[in-house]
Amino acid sequence: MSSSVGISFPLTIKLPETPSSTGTSSQIKLKPQEISISSSYPVTSLTELLRDAADKNSLQKTKSIHGIVTKSHFTSKSLTLLLNQMVIAYSKTSDFGSARQVFDEIPHKSVFSWTVLIVGATENGFHRDGFGYFVEMLCCGVSPDEYALSAAAQACTCCLDGVTLCEMVHAQVVIRGFSSLTFVNTSLLSVYAKLGRVGDSRKVFSSMESRNEVSWNAMISGFVSNGFYSEAYVSFSRMLEEGIRPNVPCFISVSKAIGKLGDAEKGRYITRVALEMGVQPNIHVGTALIDMFAKCGCLTEARSVFESSFSGCGGVNLPWNALLSGYTSSREGEEAVLLFLRMCRNDVKRDVYTYCSALNSIADMKSLEYVKQVHGMIVKGGGETTGVMSLFNALMDAYAKCGELGAMRKLFDVTREEANQISWTTLVTAYSQSSEWEEEALSVFSQMRETGFQPNQITFSSVLASCASLCFLEYGQQVHSLTLKTGFATDKCVESALIDMYAKCGSVRDAIKVFESLKDPDVVSWTAMISGYAQHGMAKDALRLFRKMEELVFPKPNSVTFLCLLFACSHGGLVDEGLRCFHLMEDKYGLVPEIEHYACVVDILGRVGRLSEAWEFITKMPIEPDVKVWSTLLGACRVHGDIQLAKIAARKVVCYNPEDSAALVLLSNAYREAGNVEAELSVRNVMNSQAMRKEPGLSWITIGGQIHKFCSGDQHHPQKDDIYRVLNDLMEKIKSKKH
Helix, strand or coil, X not given: CCECCCCCCCXXXXXXXXXXXXXXXXXXXXXXXXXXXXXXXXXXXXXXXXXXXXXXXXXXXXXXXXXXXXXXXXXXXXXXXXXXXXXXXXXXXXXXXXHHHHHHHCCCCCHHHHHHHHHHXXXXXXXXXXXXXXXXXXXXXXXXXXXXXXXXXXHCCCCCCHHHHHHHHHHHHHHCCCCCCHHHHHHHHHHHHXXXXXXXXXXXXXXXXXXXXXXXXXXXXXXXXXXXXXXXXXXXXXXXXCCCCCCHXXXXXXXXXXXXXXXXXXXXXHHHHHHHCCCCCCHHHXXXXXXXXXXXXXXXXXXXXXXXXXXXXXXXXXXXXXXXXXXXXXXXXHHHHHHHHHHHHCCXXXXXXXXXXXXXXXXXXXXHHHHHHHHHHHHHHCHHHCCCHHHHHHHHHHHHHCCCHHHHHHHHXXXXXXXXXXXXXXXXXXXXXXXXXXXXXXXXXXXXXXXXXXXXXXXXXXXXXXXXXXXXXXXXXXHHHHHHHHCCCCCHHHHHHHHHXXXXXXXXXXXXXXXXXXXXXXXXXXXXXXXXXXXCCCHHHHHHHXXXXXXXXXXXXXXXXXXXXXXXXXXXXXXXXXXXXXXXXXXXXXXXXXHHHHHHHHHHHHHCCCHHHHHHHHHCCCCCCCHHHHHHXXXXXXXXXXXXXXXXXXXXXXXXXCCCHHHHHHHHHHHHHCCCHHHHHHHHHHHHHCCCCCCCCXXXXXXXXXXXXXXXXXXXXXXXXXXXXXXXXXXXXXHHHHC
């Protein structure tokens, strides 16, 4: 009797049918647990038991059957058949060492024997060994068949010199006359694609005399995995034209390609094809279509696919997760939360991916209550979510974005033993984005390195941002050196963070050095350098750099670039240039000005005393002026003594924020500078009656790597007694000098 071998292979590896046995013809059906060493069994029954052990991934059963075979006596042919199947079983149960030992015991090693060994090595990750067995087979004088050649090709995929090895196998295919076989060529083109040799893959595909759906899918999948998304779609269309019916993996591959292209029209066409062929209700195809539409920005159509086929599907969560992820990626937080709640009501299985997507949306919404509820679900649920660090990382991030850094730190401390690089980076990033915890970001960064974790580009960017905010140049220089040693200095986000850090720490010369060393600066790096010039009052240098940027095809300036330019013009008194930049952003680049841009224009006009023009500009704004705009005008009115306009601006500011003391302080100062003491006292009385206090300014200094903060009348510094004693001594010396 002939039967197929019970082993699966990556994509196109195939094995010939197991050679038939000459054992007893009677079929004794035994369950694996009924094995008894004292009994003798037909070869066919033991073969079936080995297949069953392989299918169930049972190493113990495989060893039991091995024991029976060892203690029994079989003909050479029957023993070869059994040991071949045993090699497969051991390989399937991830005990390749035993599989290799069994192979050595095979009395007559056929091409089938060598093939199962090659496949076993490849499936267990020993790709180089798998190719080595192919070479050894040739040296033993065994001629490879099509199955052995396919297996040898697959063994090349993860070898450093895989391309050379695959070309050797390809040569054997041609020399031995197998180049006309479809599945052999399919194996070759698949391996070439996995090795990044899409051109060679395409050549093999074009040379094929006949192609089936597996061949087409291998080519389409190869295009997708190498980023040739348009070619993948074109191949899918050609496949349909040639009358080949796409299989499920093919629909999944082409859906991924269209999602990457972001072409909704192509997505609609693929969906129609899937409907016509009746495969849209397939869980995997439907999930791929939902993900495709979500990536194309067509959430309504993604929802339509979901509702038409999977909304009542409570057993499988793949379509639910795809739609939830789509809402999260598109920042549709409310829709994501509603879908998550619906999953809970319908008792749809929730896994790590579900919770991470939901938490990301909730974090963007800054809904602390929802974060706590999801946290409670995770704790109560246990099971698959217990100990999954990616889930705790998402929880930490959600707490951080909701401003609960204490809860974030508690969660980190509880899971610290399992913490990974992302956990530490989440902690550093959260602290670096909070003005009250920036020092802690530097401390955690040091602890991270002491624990043995390597910072990544996000970690470096975050700690550099903290150095910039704290004007901690020395620490920033040390971090810069570390980025050079670890190879992250050339990462785009690190490059821009370095420029920003040096500029904000007062070393604009070092910022320029970093910028000029960049091979291909992106828009963020250009903007960071323009911002650096602006911060140091180097408005003409900022404009010069912008003009240089304008000469390039790519990158194009964005709204932040123009904000930095307007800031530079404002502080440099360059009114005409500033107004030109404001109009340029919409006229040339199609960027719609935001409220911050309007506030900058008001500042540009207000600084040079053109208050009537600033007022007219505000009244003609296409969007409602906010507190930033009115506060800017109020500051300009104080400087230039326009009391009437100052009163209007102050009232507007207080309307937006009744507890804002800064506006009333500015108005009070404007009255005082205009000599209207009575009006000044009136404003001060209003502030006192409402218990308003001006926020004190802070100064800080770094000594020995530690940051010391001060404010007027400070009584909280641990060394305040020594500090005030020195201040008093200095004041006495100053007084004595005056006399």
